[in-house]
Amino acid sequence: MKPRGNLRRTLLKLCGGISLAAGAAALAAPVQAAWPDHPIRWLVPYTAGGGSDVSTRLVAQLVSKDLGASIVVENKPGAATIIASQELRRSAPDGYTVMTAGQGTLVLNPNLYPKLAYDPNKDFTPVSTLVRLPMVLVVRPNLPVKNLAELVSYIQKNPNKLSFGSVGNGSPHHLAAELFLAKIHGEETHVPYKGTPQALQDVIGGQVDFMMADLSASAPLIRSGKLRALGIPLAKRSSALPDVPTFAEAGLPDFTAYTWQAVVVPAGTPKAIVDKLSASIRKALANPQVADKLNSLGMQPMGDTPEQFRTFIDQEQQKWGGVIRERHITLN
Secondary structure, eight states: OHHHHHHHHHHHHHHHHHHHHHHHHHHHHHHTTTTTOEEEEEEESSOOSSHHHHHHHHHHHHHHHHSSEEEEEOOOOOOOGGHHHHHHSOOOOOOSSSEEEHIIIIIIIIHHHOOOSOOOHHHHEEEEEEEEEEEEEEEOOOOOOOSHHHHHHHHSSSSTEEEEEETTTTTTHHHHHHHHHHHHHOOOEEOOOSSSSHHHHHHHHTTSEEEEEEEHHHHHHHHTTTSSSEBBOSSSOTTTSTTSOOOTTTTTOOOOOEEEEEEEEETOOOOOHHHHHHHHHHHHTOOHHHHHHHHTTTEEEOOOHHHHHHHHHHHHHHHHHHHHHTTOOOOO
């Protein structure tokens, strides 16, 4: 009889455990289904008014309407996005804190800093890509080259003679130029600036010779003749500068470079919430009015599932990590 009693007790415990698990699942489902039931905090690790801030606010307006909850966009610039990234890492994984995170946050910083206060692969969960910000290679007006092929030839025949500007050490623009130089086996002098306006003005003034620049910021200067554009490192020409060839058309195939922004949440955020937020962001990016507005500002809508975004991050980390190591670029 003892064995039967033990078996009965074991079965009762098992059934009880199943009931508790089922009950917990039943309780969890409504909690996730109710999300969001109060305001969402959306961190932007850049100053107000910039491209990343503008694209975030534009998309957040539609996401807010779609989810039926207000979204508070909060700018937290500083320390190469590290301040905002730490804030996100400390936040509860409940779907009520999200962050705009780009190439610098998720790909470049982990490869540039020997010690980093966050791990993008462990601390964050990808939600969706947001926008692509194309670049264009510009040169000072009096540089004796008319196209990309002539610039490549000039650099190879006159090593270490030219200088190139960027918006800072380790910035996407810096690394895009380093990738270009690596492709053509060039070694030129890097001149970092604190922002795009000053860097572009010094290219115009001849203090530096060339630069990988934001297309949105440089397009008006190119149209006015103050800057000469030699190529766009994308697969297709830009509607903003239809006369400027792609790098492939200009003789340098297999070269793409652009900055991008995306959305992440703290690691551990329930998948149902991540998927719901991702779908809402992709819906907003597919809105024709949003797409037209972003394109008018020199930004291209992206939008990926969390799984697609994870694959994209892995590819970007491999690509740009290789450039950083090959060119021996580090930040303290």
